[in-house]
Amino acid sequence: MSKQSRRREALVYHAKPTPGKIKVVPTKKYATQRDLSLAYSPGVAEPCLEIQKDKNNAYKYTAKGNLVAVISNGTAVLGLGNIGPEASKPVMEGKGLLFKIFADIDVFDIEVDTEDIEVFIQTVKMIAPTFGGINLEDIKAPEAFEIERRLKEELDIPVMHDDQHGTAIISAAALLNALELSEKNIQDVRIVVSGAGAAAVSCTRLYMAFGAVRENIVMLDSKGVIRDDRDNLTSQKAEFATHRDIETLDEAMVDADVFIGLSAANIVSPRMLLSMAANPIVFAMANPDPEIEYQLAVDTRDDIIMATGRSDHPNQVNNVLGFPFIFRGALDVRATKINEEMKMAAVMALANLAKEAVPEQVNIAYGETRLTFSKEYIIPKPSDPRLIAEVPPAVAKAAMESGVAKEPIEDWEKYKNTLLERLGADNKIVRLLINRAKLNRKRVVYAEADQLSVLKAAQIAYEDGIAIPILLGRKDEIERLKEEIEFEGDILIIDPKSDEVKEQKDKYAEVYWNQRKRRGVTLFSAKKLMRERNFFAAMMVNEGDADALISGYSQSYPSVVKPMLEVIGLDSGSTRAATTNVMMTQRGPMFLSDTSININPSASDLTKIAQMTAGVVKMFGIEPVMAMTSYSNFGSSKNQTAIKVREAVMYLHKRHPDLIVDGELQTDFALNKELLQENFPFSKLAGKNVNTLIFPNLESANITYKLLKELNNSESIGPIMMGMRKPVHILQLGASVDEIVNMTAIAVIDAQQKQRREAQAASIE
Ligand SMILES: NC(=O)C1=CN([C@@H]2O[C@H](COP(=O)(O)OP(=O)(O)OC[C@H]3O[C@@H](n4cnc5c(N)ncnc54)[C@H](OP(=O)(O)O)[C@@H]3O)[C@@H](O)[C@H]2O)C=CC1
Ligand SMILES: CC(=O)C(=O)O
Ligand SMILES: [Mg+2]
Helix, strand or coil, X not given: CCHHHHHHHHHHHHHCCCCCCCCCXXXXXXXXXXXXXXXXXXXXXXXXXXXXXXXXXXXXXXXXXXXXXXXXXXXXXXXXXXXXXXXXXXXXXXXXXXXXXXXXXXXXXXXXXXXXXXXXXHHHHHHHHHCCEEEECCCCCCHHHHHHHHHHHHCCCCEXXXXXXXXXXXXXXXXXXXXXXXXXXXXXXXXXXXXXXXXXXXXXXXXXXXXXXXXXXXXXXXXXXXXXXXXXXXXXXXXXXXXXXXXXXXXHHCCCCEEEECCCCCCCCHXXXXXXXXXXXXXXXXXXXXXXXXXXXXXXXXXXXXXXXXXXCCCECCHHHCHHHHHHHHHHXXXXXXXXXXXXXXXXXXXXXXXXXXXXXXXHHCCCCCCCCEXXXXXXXXXXXXXXXXXXXXXXXXXXXXXXXXXXXXXXXXXXXXXXXXXXXXXXXXHHHHHHXXXXXXXXXXXXXXXXXXXXXXXXXXXXXXXXXXXECCHHHHHHHHHHCCCCCCCEEECCCCHHHXXXXXXXXXXXXXXXXXXXXXXXXXXXXXXXXXXXXXXHHHCCCCCEEEXXXXXXXXXXXXXXXXXXXXXXXXXXXXXXXXEEECCEEEEEECCCCCCCCCHHHHHHHHHHHHHHXXXXXXXXXXXXXXXXXXXXCCCHHHHHHHHHHXXXXXXXXXXXXXXXXXXXXXXXXXXXXXXXXXXXXXXXXXXXXXXCCHHHHHHHHHHHHHHCCCXXXXXXXXXECCCEEEXXXXXXXXXXXXXXXXXXXXXXXXXXXXXXXXXXX
């Protein structure tokens, strides 16, 4: 993607559909007059009076305990410099988004229009009663040091300047691990720190707390090496002034073991890297552009351990790994501070986690085959679900042991479970899917590429490396639209109606005619059919000219399914095609089957649908926990529709005892584990979180999925086609661009899996 398109995409992302990235959502009922009289006057007076009696009650009756202020004056925004409070707002909203998705912490971002230290401090102090914690962000040095010191001293809630300590914690963890891999001692290594601002000073202090030696450190600011004979050094810079007779980064880098970049983009050259000691460690953490590009650095030296602050390369050393989890732990024990003990505990928790076996889900989410502790994996990935279960407890424990926790935790197991539950639903699952597709791109034919939304989705799939698109439709229209949306690239475009592909059509017609000549198809009618985009596309997949197919954006579902079933047909061993939809619900992804094909499945069909759905759930890296739904609970109705579900369950229990499936069950019992445990403790699902619902018929499944989609505004992936011989996926009429991209990822993964299975079968033969 060109820089220009990336820029436009970022602007549209922030502007549409609603400007900005966060909003406030009520957490209490507000439907009735009674609700409103509790939410506001007169009921609201009661908690007010309780808090007046004891301020601590604010944690009991208001959102304070889970609310963090992300506060900036915009004086050191990423590496963009002093761009002002308004211009810093997108970054602060971004931090709010990260706090929420990684640690379920709510954030108000606050941009303060002052560069005066005292005014800033007084502003934060005055608004502090609202919050459970204060995250200072992107405030330049040296002001940041004084601001943080004073606020920590004068407030009794945790205050942390993220650029100092978040960065110090994560980079110290990465440094300890990198040193272990390069078999060097922190006491011995020569460290060059580029930057002498908030982040650089605090990082270096923390490395020293872990054993780095001041004499081995050279720090530089925008004027060059900070030497002890330089005039007017701030006290923080003076702390690291060197007596060595050097002035430039070039000189400092000679024989250095470690380079820490918290300064500006592109200031390190390959020549400098080559002058470093063997197995150098280079953390180029300036954002958004590092001190040296990742690829250039690893191309320059193959013995390097390289990290940047960016998410698009291995080893993202970025404070996003720190602040959500540190605040989570601090808030959960109502710590009055974030002290050294808590920071050290976070460092060790992060460093140790990188050495543990990585769950498959994380490998998939990052498109990796196998992440293991190595030069390319020195630190956990930000969306590793173990982070929330490991780092906050370590921080909370340290807070308790160092005497700053007002609400100690007693039951650690229970605490870990609540932390895991906090992760809830977000679009991790989509990320997981996309990254898995990227591992091994496949050729996806889009049968309706002359539709703008389809073409846009194909563009995203192409530019993000998810798929190799093949565009089917009216060629001149596709070319016109491609130009309009700046879809550049050497993409195959085919118009099945054109004579340009006559030979290909004749070949497909012959194959099709041979398949169906005893079912009333003549060679002439077969040739005519190949002018139809869905037949042509299906034949492309059938004949191996494409790996997967996507259609249905502008045609009704049945009209697209029919040619697919005729040309492609069912998988061997499969007697039914069916579909499942993944709904992103409050409680996490929920799979619903069969949402599109089988009007009234028999008991035997239901068993097939359940088995196929279990396969798809696993494809998402999730263990299926399935309820076979009904209006009846375990035999409470003797009606035929309930009996068929019961029969399907009996079969599954007998033939597939490993599957976690049970029923027949009403959906409230299926989804409420306490209710189920209380009433049906014998069930295989008792105490479990059901993530898959198999419905007794098409009506109930389809109605439920559409209801959830519209009423809850739930994002949906699907319908995902199951049971077909080749990867064929059909969109809902008028699907959105995002839905088509997600479906593309599904189609690619399906193709990957089918090819793997075919290869396995061939090797057995
Ligand atoms: N990856 C991560 O997690 C994080 C990365 N960062 C990045 O670190 C950088 C600094 O942030 P922060 O400390 O908050 O900002 P500050 O404004 O507090 O500090 C910036 C420092 O960089 C120095 N500097 C600027 N240009 C150069 C140069 N060409 N060579 C050497 N030093 C230079 C400045 O020198 P002088 O003192 O002379 O002005 C100053 O000391 C930013 O790029 C930011 O994105 C920050 C926090 C987290
Ligand atoms: C990551 C971050 O906080 C920064 O670059 O400023
Ligand atoms: Mg920052």
